[in-house]
Amino acid sequence: MAELIKMPRLSDTMEEGTVATWFKKVGDKVQEGDILAEIETDKATMEFESFYEGTLLYIGIKENETAKVDVPLAIIGDEGEDIESILSDSLSDNKPEEKKSVESPNSSQAPGDNQKAEIAEQKAESKVVKEKDESSRSSEIIKSQRIFISPLAKKLANDKNIDISAIQGTGENGRIIKSDIENYKETVVQPQVQPTIASLDNQDYSEINHSQMRKVIAKRLSESKFSAPHYYLNVELDMSETILFRKQCNAIPDTKISFNDIIIKACAVALRNNPSVNSQWFDDRIRYNNFVNIGVAVGVEDGLIVPVLKNADKMSVAEISKSVKEMAALARDKKLTPEMMQGSTFTISNLGMFGIESFTSIINSPNSVILSVGAIIEKPVVKDGEVVVGNTMKLTLACDHRVVDGLTGAKFLQALKPLIENPLSMLI
Structure with a gap:
């Protein structure tokens, strides 16, 4: 029987976690005690091990994504096992931050149909593991799972070489539709005047996203400093x-x-x-x-x-x-x-x-x-x-x-x- 694994509460104050690294991919065999992932909490980055044995059928939170405690993290079960019934109640209510799934071409599609589409896609991933190169497969999965876009809009974006990740959809549930692609093209092609600030263009710097630990350190120390005299x-x-x-x-x-x-x-x-x-x-x-x-x-x-x-x-x-x-x-x-x-x-x-x-x-x-x-x-x-x-x-x-x-x-x-x-x- 398939087992649903949720984002664990790894500390008494943990409210959300970030998946730093997955050590398994969909389709991999998992033994009890295997390290599934590294999860970044408010206190440290910790290894999270499996308590189940079987095949990794589903990954609900991708690397560098953040989700609340108890959001579906993964499903482990027998290869080819139906996981629709496990996800049907929890998937729509507990979405990780930044995570989106593919919507059906039908804009009036019910939530249950969306879930079926995503579950079917996860099953397809398991099969593709054995057939495709890992890097290209992962790239396609990530792109497809994070963007709501109609087929017509997607084709139009491909024809015009437009990066759909930069577009804010105006359709139902944030879906990107044809007019979004057309309007985006009209605004993006307009030349932008760059400010003439001397020397700034010659200065180099790097930026990194806040880690879960750094965000919590900032939050708690600020609270302590400004509340405790x-x-x-x-x-x-x-x-x-x-x-x-x-x-x-x-x-x-x-x-x-x-x-x-x-x-x-x-x-x-x-x-x-x-x-x-x-x-x-x-x-x-x-x-x-x-x-x-x-x-x-x-x-x-x-x-x-x-x-x-x-x-x-x-x-x-x-x-x-x-x-x-x-x-x-x-x-x-x-x-x-x-x-x-x-x-x-x-x-x-x-x-x-x-x-x-x-x-x-x-x-x-x-x-x-x-x-x-x-x-x-x-x-x-x-x-x-x-x-x-x-x-x-x-x-x-x-x-x-x-x-x-x-x-x-x-x-x-x-x-x-x-x-x-x-x-x-x-x-x-």
Whole structure:
């Protein structure tokens, strides 16, 4: 029996997804566990595997198309199986963005007839897979599925060498009709006067469409910045003992910890003792969390994602180090699961490895704070009345003033500072 596969909800906040890549085409055999496609969500690009075995009979969302959750994505079943009954209820109600199907020559055709035409076309695709060259077949399929056009208008457009994708149809359901082709010809052939702006024609640039991740980053950070009243607290730390502690730890066989691992552990301890900062803002309430889940910002090719260390206050520095390395590798390989990116109560962003001395971050809502970590800088400092060479690091705490007042934020940094400056104190 054929199985309908819908656009999956791959994260708790996902509303729509974009098919980045199809690894199977119509007519291919599919085994349970095979990777069907890469789907770009609001958090990451994830591989989507098949839970069924059979032949790929239908693809409802093409590459680079975006669709809402639960829109028909594909159908897997026995070769030659009738899929009309599966699509009849869902196809007309759930169309992916930019996706259109071929309309019958009869302009008064009923929706059910349109669906039959598209289903028949999908079946034809399965057969053509074995007979035609892949590149030319794919080109024809994409063109035919995305444009509503009458046969007469299509013939006229071909005769006049007009690109029908640039035409806005005025017929029923946006269908391109004969007059659209004629009117388009009349307007397009008119010469257009180009503005004479010196030097602009000689400048080169490139443009790319917004990825799903970039659109969500823009949306959420804008919402956070313009809804949460941010303020910032800065503190400078003496890192001399921290450097020594890390050196001693890394002298132990099979141990490799970073300064960020130490900072994560210190934040976890400080949050456990300062629950007012381990909080979240919602429209009708403030939540004070009794658990400590720390999100660690990781830069990837498409943007920024934040895998979460669950119950970080119960982990040792070595355990934190191991978990962070594993999650960072999964993030860069696009293997993070939705569960690994949910539930943070506090976020850390570290640009110190790039030599950035200090910076401010935008709060990862609904959390009430985010900590920005700068580089360790060697510079003259005063100790015991003498100027000596020291190693310092700056932290910046961004706070949501609706939840965390200045005194609360200051007390948190006051508790955090000695933990980082003297990591041995966390072991007592």
